[in-house]
Amino acid sequence: MVVHTVTFAQRLREVFELLETDLRIQLVFTVAPHAFGNGLTEFLQGLGIATVPWEEALRAEFDLALAAGSRGVHELRTPVVRISHGAGQIKLLTDVSTLAPGERRSPGMLSRQHLMHEGRLVPAAIVYAHDRDLKELGLSCPEALAVAHVAGDPCVDRITAGRPRRASYRRALGIEDGQRLVVVTSTWGPTSTFERIDSLLPQLLSQLPRDLYRVAMLVHPNVFAGHGTRQVRAWLSCCQSRGIAVVPPEADWQGPLIAADWIIGDHGSLTAYGTLTDAVMLLTAAWRREVSDGSPAALLSAVAPVVSPGYSLAEQLEYAAQLHRPGQYDHVAAALSSAPGQFHRRMRSIVYSMLGLGEPARPPFVAPPPPPPSLTRWEISVGSGTML
Known part of the structure; x- marks a missing residue:
């Protein structure tokens, strides 16, 4: 390997x-x-x-x-x-x-x-x-x-297997009745959500009341590897001190993705995989020249609404939810596999x-994603001295 x-x-x-x-x-x-x-x-x-x-x-x-x-x-x-x-x-x-x-x-x-x-x-x-x-x-x-x-x-196969367990993933994450989960996904590179996080952070920090919204950030492992884990944690410490969970790069991301009510993302894989879930999709930034025509990201960019920095994020989330229809992104999901x-x-x-070997005489088992830890585990700031 x-x-x-x-x-x-x-x-x-x-x-x-x-x-x-x-x-x-x-x-x-x-x-x-x-x-x-x-x-x-x-x-x-x-x-x-x-x-x-x-x-x-x-x-x-x-x-x-x-x-x-x-x-x-x-x-x-x-x-x-x-x-x-x-x-x-x-x-x-x-x-x-x-x-x-x-x-x-x-x-x-x-x-x-x-x-x-x-x-x-x-x-x-x-x-x-x-x-x-x-x-x-x-x-x-x-x-x-x-x-x-x-x-x-x-x-695709694991997320599909995990979708019936969405309610249990939300309980494991600590999502309470009446709360909704916003998952922010980012790939790596100059046109990623992370590289433009300074324009999105004010909206995440000030416009989503904690009693109504929980927020989790899924950042590509290459971001941590390229900048250094300590530096990334320091940059995002203001998020954690305000109750935003920063999921570490080694964690399983599929459970939080399935549990999301909204996914805000870029042209990365996790955003595309989000079309397999029930989440409402919103996109960040302009990155169309970076992706291949006909890819899931290109198909998604043609139909998903885009976050506007100058407007209330809560209002944009609700508006996107009103426009969302079941099966809206089925053609994107079909392009994944x-x-x-x-x-x-x-x-x-x-x-x-x-x-040159015969296969085992049993079908391979495809397990659904494991239950994730509580979001509070990842909502602790760097300054507390506790590791993510």
Whole structure:
């Protein structure tokens, strides 16, 4: 298991939990170099996972390697399986310096730059969430079509399994009768909600009465890894001192998302996954040029209302709720996976086939998200000396 970041580790967990109880298989984890790798070793240790040094992993020979990132995997001496790590192929390739004149700017995991190395296709298998990814792959890197598979999205399947438990998630979070939950989601990068949090904070801090609204912030782990956990906590300490929960990067985010009455977000994966819930959606900022046409984020940006900094946030939430209709975002949710409910079965089949092993004679179990802790656990400010 080649792990680059906390985000990638969270997605790979959906795969290694399918394999780890099989007595025929030994899982070995290594941390590959990455700019957003801060906090990853601690995250893995929290799961009880020991790692081998990256340099040792490069020298050793394994039967198979699984990765959600591309950096350095071409150096491995083993077949590599690449899996997607977000909600659809949303973000376009950021490093355009390697593009030839007129070459398409594809999403990262559909681009030649992320799949090829010195003219060689690196992955022995590539796992995508949706059939439309294969169409784009045929345009951007046709050499990869022969090893591409569509398995669906594990987060889609888990959120769907957890939706009937929404009431229990709200109780676990401490949402009382008459209170409603606002979840603010942010990806990373210059056009993310977090990078513009200074314009949203005054509304969150002063315009949502605590007795009526509870607020939780789900910030991408790359934000914590890039800026440093202490710095991010310090920047957001004013939120926590006013009763806004800042969910730590290692926490399971699916329960709070399912429990939300409103989701305010950007073009990140969590906002897109929010369309699977009953929440009313609102968007922040202008980031349309950053996302791929036809992606869940692009579809959502065409229909969801946008937060206006100059107006009462409470009034905007209520107005958006009045406009909301059941099934309003079904077409966005459908763009997340073309194999709903099938990721774990299909993914297990791919891995066992590549290992040359028969699958266990039992279906894989897809557990709903675990009950989250109370929001009060994450509403404590940095100044109190208590860790998130």
